């Protein structure tokens with residue numbers, strides 16, 4: 001498949017993943033009944049699986065790999081942290097404070113990953 005198509009899918013999944021993550025946080029904090037709807041639990045798994053599959057296809061496509069290329073190592077580490085913080089925010093938090101802190105921290109990690117992707121550097125905020 002054309003690499004540009006895969007990249008478009010990847011970036012679309014990035015946008016969908018973030019939008020859902022943000023909205024689920026808002027709905028959770030509001031105690032909204034939307035959080036009990038089945039699609040809210042199912043759709044993030046679909047977008048995140050597609051996000052990961054397109055990431056693997058892109059890495060193979062440009063022949064750069066986590067463990068070899070530092071920016072991709074940083075992306076994978078960031079993605080694991082994003083998933084972990086999301087699990088704390090949506091599943092394991094016992095207090096409102098840890099819920100909000102982990103939800104906000106996950107979003108900061110998310111924007112770090114986007115910056116890494118754009119700069120192809122694990123230190124995107126430092127002039128090279």
Ligand code: HEM
Pocket residue numbers: 007010011014051052055056058059062066072075076079082110113114117118
């Ligand atoms: C939440 C997780 C992720 C986010 C937010 C994200 C974000 C992005 C964005 C915004 C781009 C487009 C960059 C640009 O063209 O300017 C991109 C491209 C890319 N991403 Fe991801 N990504 C994520 C996960 C991953 C993972 C885990 C990998 C590791 C295999 C990966 C590998 C790639 C590759 C290889 C490209 C193409 C870069 C290029 O063509 O120059 N992504 N990503």
